[in-house]
Amino acid sequence: MVWLAFAFMAAAAVLCVSWPLLRPREAAAEGATDTAFYRDQLRELASDVDRGILRPADVAATRAELGRRLIQASETTGRAPGAPRRRVATAAAAGALVVAVAAGLYAEVGHPGQPDAPLAARETGQTDFATAIAKIEAHLASDPNDGRGLEIMAPVYMKMGRFDDAVRTYRDIIRVRGRSPSREAELGQALVMQADGVVTGDARQVFDAALKDDPVLPQARFFEGLASLQDGDKAKARATWEALIREAPPEAPYTKIVRERVAELDGAPARGGAAVARATGPAPDPAGAAARGPLPGMPAGAAAIASLPAGQQQAAIRGMVDGLAARLAENGQDGAGWLRLVRAYRVLGEQDKAVKALADARRALAGDPQATGELDRLAHELGLES
Amino acid sequence: MFIETGHFALVLALALALVQSTLPLWGSVRRDLTLMGTAVPVAIGQFALVAYSFACLAEAHVVSDFSLVNVVENTHSTQPLVYKIASVWGNHEGSMLLWVLILALFGASVAGFGRGIPMVLRSATLAVQGWIASAFLLFILLTSDPFARVARPPIEGRDLNPILQDLGLAIHPPLLYLGYVGFSIVFSFAAAALITGRVDAGWARFVRPWALLAWTFLTLGIAMGSYWAYYTLGWGGFWFWDPVENASLMPWLAGTALLHCTSVMEKREALKVWTIFLAITTFSLSLLGTFLVRSGVLTSVHSFASDPTRGTFILLILALFIGGSFALYAWRAPMLRVGGIFAPVSREGSLVFNNLFLSACCATVLVGTLYPLALEATTGQKISVGAPFFNLTFGPLMVPLLFVMPFGPALAWKRGDLLGAVQRLMVALTVGLVIAVVLVAVTRGGPVLAPLGVGLAAYIIVGALSDVALRVRPRPMPLRTVVERAAGLPRSAWGTAIAHAGMGVTLLGLAATGWGVERIAAVHPGQPVDLGPYSVTITALVPRPGPNYSETLAQAVVMEGGRVVAEITPAKRFFATRQQTVAEAGIVTLGLGQVYVSLGDQHPDGTIDTRMFWKPLVSLIWGGALVMAFGGLLSLSDRRLRIGVAFRRPRPAAAGPRPPVPAE
Structure with a gap:
């Protein structure tokens, strides 16, 4: 169907080129249009004299001038159309050029196989999803001890960002189906998400319990490392994560992410700000968007974060921001770093921290008028001016 | 299916643009009517394809088709419909597509409505327009493809930049582009004239309506942009001498000079070299503006996401067209035959004055815009050239220009009478002076320049109106005759007076800011x-x-x-x-x-x-621009032929001492 449309459009375009070549016009009027302008001017001049607007004595010189221009204009003549065979050849060559350029370039840039995907047409699937959720929730309200229903809903809540519901549901699962390391790790992750990426005391207890029964559980160990980092113990965080990478089975999906985090420890959280800005957006399934290569302007670190499950994104971002803050606390002579940090806090919705970071930055960069100028601009842009 | 056919249409449009840039040109150089005959259908076909492509992109935005990167990044499904449509050009890729759409629109309009234009000129013009279209279509397809797809479409988009979520986005860019890009056709006419070697009064007649149309839209576009910035940025300012604003002001200044030149050239075949030069310059400045805004050299709400390859690409286009056209100009301009001669004090002389000052104004803005950029690029030092610089340079250049403006229409063609012109403007001069003096006295201790500005504005408005009044009623006569004469006065004369008065109205609004x-x-x-x-x-x-x-x-x-x-x-x-x-x-x-x-x-x-x-009076700033644009449209509607007739000096015997009446 698409190909038929392409063929029709290409044919129309070729026709635009070849029709005038195959059906040559009469060569008559060419010279006339050139001189017509001056003839019209002379005629108008005469009529003005007739109407009494101009006096004949005044127009004599003008009329002579127009006459001179008329003679100049009539010097050119048009040429008759060429031999039919040449014209057909030109038409064929031009038509072929049109088709070749269009087909060649479209082969490079087009996606003929991909259909349109307007939102309305896709929403039928979505509404089904919404009704399904509503049905399961109604069912769980009448039978709160249905373990299977709870296990379906918990990850859905996580995906939808309803972390309070997720925490409640994971607790219910443990109550109904009993403890297990993996269930506890899931609960721990939900708790971290609920706390905007901070590994709270509650969460840590849950992870500790999980690790007691299963000391190699990757999910729990990842957050264990994050907890160390958030405590300011970089070395321990590094040890935990490096061990996690070492002991991971080959092709484990999480090693890449953990490696990134280790790299961030080495002072590379430079991409933090941008990553936060990108990844904390509504996260419109960036994994899908990245399928054709990362979106333009999206740095590699952000893409890596975007590829994390929604739950871990926040934690990862938080870790990066904290790392940046820690580094700047040690060495404040980094204008660009401060700008990123302030922006990151603002994006994370932490107004107070943003204001504080701004003040710290102004102190640290007091001797650098250009940097403070940029801070002022940023403060204005973000509405942080006091 | 819309998306992929739209994409294919864009590729096909490029193919047609390539044909348009070769066959008709070859035809017009060899005077081969058959080859020249391809220009019209190809230009119209190219426009139809670009328009279809644009419609497909708009459709994708309206139905929130998140399988397009462009839609994901710039819209949200909950946006009101008008912003969904406006978001088509609220981003780099879409705005470039709008740019090319308008380029193709002007090409197709010349093809469709330019029946009176000699075929050689029309074919060469459309060919040059085809070059521009080819370059920008290639730019879009290779570096800024609005039809890039997402394999697994997300459920929601990232929303349009909130600052752009305003009715202004629906109006300002299309108007501005109609002006900005509209000058492309004037450029094409100039290049075509240089290539074919024929520059005469006929040429000016064919170019003038297009220049007027582009100028009118540019005036409206700039005014709209200024008002939008005024109400949306929350600073109460309406002009910031921001490089992006300057980028639109420069083509306006050059375009204004061009407009006046074409009328001289049509009537008197004088100022040919000026006209061609200004035609090339105006669009070159439009291209420069496009480069400044689209390359990422500047950061502002206008620049969206930037990417170095785009900057390089546009710079190449810029170098090719500006360099190429000026080289052509340098080569061919000496061959232009000098047209009608005129005395320094004459309508033509006043327009040369106008050209010189407008060009100088334009050069000032150019320096003020480019110097900080060049300095930052070479030394890394950031300086800000703002209102103080422009007030000191642009202002002093504008004052004599505005003062002389009413003299233009008051002078006769070929050789004018300065004393007579002063006589004709006596009322205006008196009114302006009295108002300024009274205001200075009344508002003692207030701003100094405001009363002088208001006086100048009053002089300009009264000068424009009294010029019309003297043409309609040069001596006492019955009311019926006056009405008849007013109706008989050519619309272009009304247009001139109204546009000049509009300038005065804007100046009045600007001057009154002093009392804010x-x-x-x-x-x-x-x-x-x-x-x-x-x-x-x-x-x-x-x-x-x-x-x-x-x-x-x-x-x-x-x-x-x-x-x-x-x-x-x-x-x-x-x-x-x-x-x-x-x-x-x-x-x-x-x-x-x-x-x-x-x-x-x-x-x-x-x-x-x-x-x-x-x-106080702030609405006059934009009101004046509307008046100017109305004057432009009025003048555009006047398709009468223009012939400059030089009058002999009035014989002393003529009915008593009265000011000489210039030609219409």
Whole structure:
């Protein structure tokens, strides 16, 4: 169907080129249009004299001038159309050029196989999803001890960002189906998400319990490392994560992410700000968007974060921001770093921290008028001016 | 299916543009009628394809088809329909497509409506237009493809930049582009004339309507952009000498000079070299503007996402077209035959003065815009060239230009009579002087320049009107004759007078800014703030949800002498998707001035930061631009042939001493 449309459009375009070549016009009027302008001017001049607007004595010189221009204009003549065979050849060559350029370039840039995907047409699937959720929730309200229903809903809540519901549901699962390391790790992750990426005391207890029964559980160990980092113990965080990478089975999906985090420890959280800005957006399934290569302007670190499950994104971002803050606390002579940090806090919705970071930055960069100028601009842009 | 066919249409349009840039040109050089015959259908076909492609992109935005990267990155499914459509050009890729659409539109219009144009000229013009189209279509397809796809479409988009979510986005870019890009066809006409070697009065007649059309749209586009910045940025300013604004002002200045030149050339075949030069310069400045805005050299709301390859590509296009056309000009201009001769004091002479000053103004703006960029690129040093620089350079150049402006229409063609012109302008000069003197006396201690500006503005307006009045009623005559003569006065003469008066109206608005009042304060709800003749009280702050934002609305009343004269509702909108806050100024027009209130931060103690302004006569700034544009359209509607007739000096015997009457 698409190909038929392409063929029709290409044919129309070729026709635009070849029709005038195959059906040559009469060569008559060419010279006339050139001189017509001056003839019209002379005629108008005469009529003005007739109407009494101009006096004949005044127009004599003008009329002579127009006459001179008329003679100049009539010097050119048009040429008759060429031999039919040449014209057909030109038409064929031009038509072929049109088709070749269009087909060649479209082969490079087009996606003929991909259909349109307007939102309305896709929403039928979505509404089904919404009704399904509503049905399961109604069912769980009448039978709160249905373990299977709870296990379906918990990850859905996580995906939808309803972390309070997720925490409640994971607790219910443990109550109904009993403890297990993996269930506890899931609960721990939900708790971290609920706390905007901070590994709270509650969460840590849950992870500790999980690790007691299963000391190699990757999910729990990842957050264990994050907890160390958030405590300011970089070395321990590094040890935990490096061990996690070492002991991971080959092709484990999480090693890449953990490696990134280790790299961030080495002072590379430079991409933090941008990553936060990108990844904390509504996260419109960036994994899908990245399928054709990362979106333009999206740095590699952000893409890596975007590829994390929604739950871990926040934690990862938080870790990066904290790392940046820690580094700047040690060495404040980094204008660009401060700008990123302030922006990151603002994006994370932490107004107070943003204001504080701004003040710290102004102190640290007091001797650098250009940097403070940029801070002022940023403060204005973000509405942080006091 | 729309998306991929739209994409294919764009590729096909490029193929047709390539044909358009070769066959007709070859035809017009060899005077081969058959080859020249391809120009018209190909130009129209190319426009149809680009238009279809644009419609497909718009359709994808309207139905929120998130399988397009462009739609994902710039819209949200909850946006109101008008912003969904406007978001098509609220981003780099889409705005470039709009650019090319308008380019193709002007090409197709010349193809469709330019029947009177000699075929050689029309074919060569369309060929040059084809070169520009090819270059920009290639740019779009290779570096800024609006039809890039997403394999697994997300459920929601990232929303349009909140600052752009305004009716202004629906109006300003299309108008501005119609002006900016409209000058492309004038450029093409100039290049074609140089290539074919024929530059005469006929040429000027064919070019003039297009230049007028582009100029009118550019005037409206700049005014709209300025008003948008005024009400949306919350600073109360309407012109910031921002490089992006300058980028649109420069083609306007050059275009204004061009406009005046074409009328001289059509009537008198004089100023050929000027006309061609200005035609090339105007569009070159449009291209320069496109480069500045689209390359990422500048960061502003206009520049969207930038990418170095795009900058390089546009720079190449810029070098090719500007360098190429000026090389062609240098090679061919000496061959231009000198047309009608004229005395220094004459209509033509005044227009040369006009050209010189407008060009100098344009050069000042160019230096002020490019110098900081060049300095930053070479030394890394950042300097800001703002209002002070332009007030000191641009201002002094504009004053003599504006002063001489009413003299132009008052002088006769070929050789004028300065004394006679002064006589004709006596009323205007007197009115301007009296107003300035009275204002200086009345507003003692106030701003110095404002009264002088108002005096100059009054002189310009009265000068434009009295010129028409003297043409209609050169001596006492019955009312019926006056009406008849007024109706008989060519529309282009009315257009000139109205456009010149519009300039005066704008100047009046600008001059009156000197008497503006500004208050910046943290106010409690209920606390009145004095603002010139008014007082403003914010009565309540209320939260209100919008379609894709939530806002804090301030209900404010404007009182005059204890009486409520208006209610305004400035607001602060928070867009969750982009985590961005945008202030919506509350504006009410009282008389010709405006009260302007913009909200800042709310404090825990219940106060809110506000900026309040009383701006007398401020609406005239944009009102004047509308008047100018109306004058342009009026002149455009006048398709009468123009012939400059030089009058012999009035014989002393003629009916008594009266000022000489210039030709229509």
